[in-house]
Amino acid sequence: MEHIQQYQEKEFTGKGALWPFLKRLFTYSIKHKRWFWSFVISVMVVAVSDALFPLIWMYFIDNAITPAAKMYWEAKQQGLTPQVNYGQLWFYIGLFFANAVVQVIGVFFFIRFAGYIEETVMYELRREMFGRLQELSFSYYDKSATGWLLSRITSDSQRVTELLSWGFVEVVWGITMIIACLGAMLFYNWKLALIVLGSLPVLFGISIKIRLLILNYSRKARKLNSEITAAYSEHINGIEVNKITTQETRVSHEFTRLSDQMRIASYKAAYYTAMYFPMVILVGSAAAALVLLAGANMVLAVPVGISIGTLTAFFSYATQIFLPIVDISRFYAQAQGSLSAGERIFSLIDEQPEIQDQPGAGVFNQIEGDILFENVGFYYHPDKPVLQNLNLHIKAGQSVALVGPTGHGKSTIANLICRFYEPTEGVIYIDGENYTAKTQQSLHQQLGVVLQTPHLFEGTIAGNVKYARPDAADKEVIEALELVGAGFFTNRLSEKVESGGENLSMGERQLISFARAILAQPRILIMDEATSSIDTLTEARIQQGIEHMIAGRTSVIIAHRLSTIKHCDRILLIQNGKIAEDGNHMQLMNQRGQYYRLYTKQLKHEVATRNIAEEEELLAE
Amino acid sequence: MKNLKKLFAILHKWKSYYLLSAVLLIVSTFFRMLEPKVLQVTIDGVISWYGSGGKEAVAITDSIGRFIFSLLPTLQPQNLLTVLTAIVLVYLFIALLRSATMFVSSAIAAQSTEKAIKRLRDNLFAYLQRLPMSFHITATTGELIQRCTGDVDTVRKFIGTQVVDVVLLSTVFLFSFGMMLNMNVTYALIAVCLVPFIFIQSYIFFKRESTVWEAHEAEQDKLTSLVEENLGGIRVVKAFAREQAEIDRFEKQNRAKLSIGLKHVDLHAQFWPLSDMLFHLQITLSILAGGYFTLNNQITVGELTAFYSYIVMVSWPMRNIGRVLSQMSMALVAIERLSAIMDAPAEDYSGITNAAVKGQVAFRNVWFKYPGTDLYVLKDVSFTVEPGEQVALMGPTGAGKSTIIALLSRFYEPEKGEIFLDGININKYSKEFLRSNIGVVLQKPFLFSTTIKRNIAYVNPEAEEEKLIEAAQAASIHEIIHIFPQGYDTMVGEKGVSLSGGQKQRVTLARTLLETPAILVLDDATSAVDTETEYDIQMALQQYTGNKTVFIIAHRVTSVQHASRIIVLDKGQIVQNGTPAQLQQEEDGFYSRIYQVQVAIENEILN
Structure with a gap:
């Protein structure tokens, strides 16, 4: 270790712009053209079908139920036996069912394609990152801790691809749903539609505000959580030191402080989450109440403004319009929350190796060694x-x-x-x-390189010796081991080496790494x-x-x-x-x-x- | 049942808050059930009356609908607006109560959860610190950490969300079913006829899903450890130009993870549409029945609309309860695993806590084997070390050198025989007291990822700066620390500089030297330090060791040359015991063999 090796991990705060990140991320899913468009279309189909249910219900009430109920009542008034006609009823049941089937098909396709996109893009991102990691020079590894690099490949890639799949489902569904509902409402009664429309900005405002608060605290909680994991890891790994120096009580006490910070941060996040739904439900209810007030007036107005079916349809639109907004704002918060993960991923992919082969570089034939x-x-x-x-x-x-x-x-x-x-x-x-x-x-x-701390790979002893030349014969492996003075390994060739070689002593590991260097000739x-x-x-x-x-x-x-x-x-x-x-x-x-x-x-x-x-x-x- | 008891233990004194939260949640759900009723009352009570010009009677037959209707002013031809305003106010009032109780309920649950979990985390941490080395040596570190973080989080989700979900889902189901029963029994029964199927299908799915998910996690773990290993050995990979082979190896595992991932997706793509289909079938069936009943004048239009809301409410809990139940089975496993830790016996810290320790150590016919093994690591070991003596323990790996120290520190108890400190059996001392009088520098240097200063001052965070530097100087690390830009405040580990093995050993040596106890143990403590620095350290140690009892475990002759006595162990037995000069005479002894190797080297230098 000739120079001070200090990790200078850039802090990815996630303060960058959301849009460029999303744009770049989505190029990965749009690349799978067929999946992507099938996915978008099937989500839209589901949303439209969701928005259609209240309408079918409206016609069902107005055409199949109310007139028949009225006839029944009138017939009874006149003392006749009421004739019930089920034709309309069957027609609307058929409509309900058909709409349900369309929706179910849509659900099947969007789950399938969203999942496929998620898994495949994760696979691609990981492949790109891993490939890049193999290219990067020693100087990059001098300043990057492996734990952080590892989490980019594992958890960060998971976070951002979720955005492409389930996150994007919510956006597409939410937007389509809002447009479809508003469109239907404006078509049937623009005055009632305006009431519902008026609740949207309020819902959006509340959603974004609270979501960002939740995001803020859950970020804090996540950070503290990794500190807690580190504390556990350290004091379990260092248990012998703690016992020998009799610091068990002190470190346990110090831990409670960290743990309490975590408690506060997670409570705050949970508190705002607890506040969120009641608030949007309340706003939705206020809109529904106004619809009820104005709508009932219209039903009773002379001439009749709207039918009872329309009233019930509007009532259900008003009570449900907050759902797409909840979804869209969740995507927004999720995207904000994944921004730093995305920055970490793309900065790794964009990292240029300090040492690169020049264009048209020649090849060393057998080196003499001057x-x-x-x-x-x-x-x-x-x-x-x-x-x-x-x-x-x-x-x-x-x-x-x-x-x-x-x-x-x-x-x-x-x-x-x-x-x-x-x-x-x-x-x-x-x-x-x-x-x-x-x-x-x-x-x-x-080259044959032997470093101060031997690093062995999981596998067998023979496999490790053969690392540089996997096609080498066992005879060569034995020769190499004997050459470096490790002949006693010859009948242990197929012995298992655990990750990092921890089941072998330092000396044994170093002997194997000597043989590994020699086998490469x-x-x-x-x-x-x-x-x-x-x-x-x-x-x-x-x-x-x-x-x-x-x-x-x-x-x-x-x-x-x-x-x-x-x-x-x-x-x-x-x-x-x-x-x-x-x-x-x-x-x-x-x-x-x-x-x-x-x-x-x-x-x-x-x-x-x-x-x-x-x-x-x-x-x- | 046993698990339930364990769960209650985790909830501790916050149990009653949970009860309160559950009650509030039930109340909130009840208010939610009233909302469709308002629309029903508007249609059947108000609109039909005014619409027919007061001719048509108010057609509300159920008790809850009637109660809401009774809150309104008496219907008169002129007061439509007043009546409607009253309805809207009733509706808003119900919504407000629903939201408020929901909020308070969740807030209480969240607060109690976080408090209970904090207590669980703290207890686990403190308990782990108190568990004996015999526990820690057999436990896998990664698994323990996983339990303390992953399992704790599973329990947190369980008490924070899943229990709440179960309460919510079952009350929504029961209440909406009750509401329907209240209006029309036959219709209510039709509206839930497919519910058992929805429930069974969802339960079976989530059971199956969890096995696929486990396989998925296993592939994911393999991928993680592959990358971890690659990054750990990246310098070897590059030095041998094996990048492409590594990429191929990764590609294979990445593909395996992809294919199990797609399988998982396919499973979901099968389940959800099927579940949706059952759900819609149930609703369509209910609407059909509702339409039939309405056309035959058995229920009113208003009741039909209310029913429609309840049908949706009654079905969705059944789709989700399968998910919650399968998650809950995971939580029960987590609780069991956590209590396995908490049930292990902790170390007993009682015993003598004040005595002036002189440092005489005596082993009397000590036999020992590690728990769970059959091989004796120490066989009939006896020796006495007088205060102020410097004893070197030598011998091949596995001879039992470190075991002697472990027994002296009472990490384990001897199977047979006794160990004395100043003539008193060490099991009479409190472990804490005993260990604070033995300063051990461990074979594997372990540093905490904090500043160098805090690492050296680990035993006494308030130690004076001078004392700190003195210890660092004795350990020959002061100069190196000075090179770092932040000096003693430099962070070590992943967040700071990475020290070489020898540097780490020197920092841990300084840590032990800070509070100089009566007995000092150097367990191969300078193995990674170069001979020149080792020499400096040995010189500096002289001031510290003065009248202390010192044990040195080492492989190199240079490391033990100052010892007043050398004890050589082989296969758990003392084979040689004497001064360095005496042992040199014993030809073919371990010591003289090592000595010969070293001398061969020296000769070449000095000739």
Whole structure:
């Protein structure tokens, strides 16, 4: 870790514009033309059919029921036996039923297509994001925590695609419903229609206002909820520390404070939710009351203004008109709430990898391994250059150890050779060719890299060794393991490796990652502090293997331990981004410089104390 | 029944508020039932009377309709407007009462829910902290977190929404059915004849849906862990140019998730239209019957319109109750899982809490095996460490070194034998007291994601700055902290800088050194620190360890060279016990083997 790795996640506040986000998001669903239009049309069919029911009811009352009831009454008045005619009744029952069938078909199609769009777009967004993540350079991962990247692929994509499906159902249904209801009302009686129309702005105002309040508090609650999850995770993972330091009571007490903030935020969100429906229902009822007042007057007016059926139809329109508004405003709030998730997704998709293959880049054939740094400069941050004007020539087949204090540029040199980063100044040549003119793929395929913390993938031991060359034979796997001094794995090849390799010891994991690097038959081998976190016995094992590993290829090894570096042809002491000392072990020891001091300081002391101890023993006897 | 009791325990003292909320909800539903009645009274009472010029009698036969009608002024040819205004006022009054009771009911339910859930969360957290290590070692961390967050949320939805829903759905059903019965029994029965089918169909569906949903979640989880693993090893992926292979692997899982997702959609696309069809069939049937009854003058036009409203009301609860019931079965599972945590026995913290600890430690014939295993990790281990002694514990992985520390800290009790601190059996001390006197630096450095300062001052958040820096200096981490722009206020973990293994170890060392207890344990605490820094640390530690008892667990010879005594363990038994010089003499011993490796390295440097 040569530079301070600090995550600088951009805060996505969701304050951006809603419209561009929706526009971009919807290009994904409109792409599936047939699904999209079938979906829109079927939702519209459902909405129109919903709006038709009160109308059918109106005609049913006016044509089938009222006249017949009147005839019945009149007949009875005249003392006759009333004749009941069921023809009209059957006709309207048929209409009801037909409308229901149309609606059911609509429902089938919109559920199907909305669901298909949701799932498919989620699939596409995830594919795009994952693909982009594989392209992005190390510098991107330096500043992005994996947990946050993970949630973009999992939860964020779920949130925004819900907007495309069920969210959009509500909008299309709501708008169609409002238009259809208003249209019908204006057609039958514009005065009563105006009363209902008048309630719409009030309903919209209340809806948007309260919805945004709810959104605000539920956002807060969601944020606190992730803090609570983090607190649980931390204090369950750190339980041993808490017990050893006897802090159980204190942390539990601190947790109650966080938990209380959460309680308040979720209560507020629930409180406004509780307020919302009663309010819109009340406004709807007020409109319905006015319709009742004016409508009843019209029914009784001479000449008759409207029929009883019309009155009942208007009454049900007035009491139900708030439903589409509830739906549309829910979409609005949902879209607002998903805005930051959308920003996170699209910013990832739009992120350009810092290192890209140049157009028409050539391919490295078999690399010899001659590496040349020409006036190379590099910084992670412009104010703090790590390397300046570095010139270095590593001959093909040479093994070079980089030593020196932490934070002075060793890993940077290794990373530059791998082209995980590119020089900010100067040029690096491999086999005499500027490596930026070649593809990354053709370089990386010929690299063998072992990092400080070995990362194993879920699968088997053999699978992990074969990671770089899945088609390798078991024989090759065994050879690789034996070469690095891990021959004891040979009868454990099919043993399961859990995620992260947690069922294996650190030393075992590192041995596997050595074998993995070797099996790839790399032309350039890079080891970045690969032996610093393993125990003495594993170190002794690797020591035997290292000689074989570096034979016949260019190797660059960063290490603190002498057992690792003593096999190298050449040792470079890196200090302040410069090569301070250069030579083989004997040469540097003879120079009596920094290298000499680094490696004798502790050993001297060790020998000295042992001698004292031995003398004391002798005296005691 | 047992679950109900557990649920009541969660609701705690807010039970009565829930009852109040339920009563208000029922009242609110009752008012809602009155609304269609107003339209009925308007048509049958007012419009028909005025429309026929007062000839036609008022045709309201049911009691509720009559009651509403009785609230209106007496009908007279001239007072139509007054009567209509009165009706509208009655209607608005009913709507107002309905809304108000609904609001108050929901607000009370929300408040009680959040309070009960906060209590549940707090209790869980505190309880988890009190559960013994034996519990934590067998439990999967991810699963525990899932229970504390996911399951708690399931319970929250259960008591906050689902219980409310059940009350609401059943009262809507009962009341609207009651309203219909009140008007016409035959018609009422016809209007609910398909309801059992709607209910059964919905219940079966949601049962089925939950299994498909589980499969869906399983695929989703696989996808998540695949991405997690990929991101964790992204540097390896890129270093070996395996991007395309990873993309292919992801593509496969992404497709699997897509296809189960589509299956889930298809299931819904089957259910809802079918459910809608039954629902509409029920309504059409009811209208047919209603029309028949009206034409035969058995019910009035007004009653027919009221019926129409009630038919819709009586059917929809049945479509939703299947959903609520299947969700409730999930909640019951969650409650059970949560109480499994709360039923596990917690640690007992009683015992001696004040004593001047000198630091003499003695193991007497201690035998131990971890709960649930058959293999003895310690076999007849006996040794005594005097106050102020520095003892190194060495031996291969799994020899039982860390177990000795775990027993000394009373994370576990020995199966046979006794452990003494200053001559008193450690089970006489309170665990809290005992542990506060043993400062352990753990093998795996664990930092909390807060500032470096708060991590070092973990034991005593009010520690003075000087003391803090002193501890950091001793742990050789002060210089590095200084490089960070925010110094000691730098956040560590996902929200801040990521420290290397060695840096983390040094911060945890500083944390232990802050409050120097009588016994200090370094469990492989400098394994990831380079030898040079390790040397600096050892030098600085001298000031701290002075008269303290120190245990050092290490693999490297350099780490244990200052020890006054080395105890070598192998397969749970002490195989060597003596000064470094003595052990060096024992040829073929573990210590001399390691020593040889190290010497081989030294020789090459010094020649």
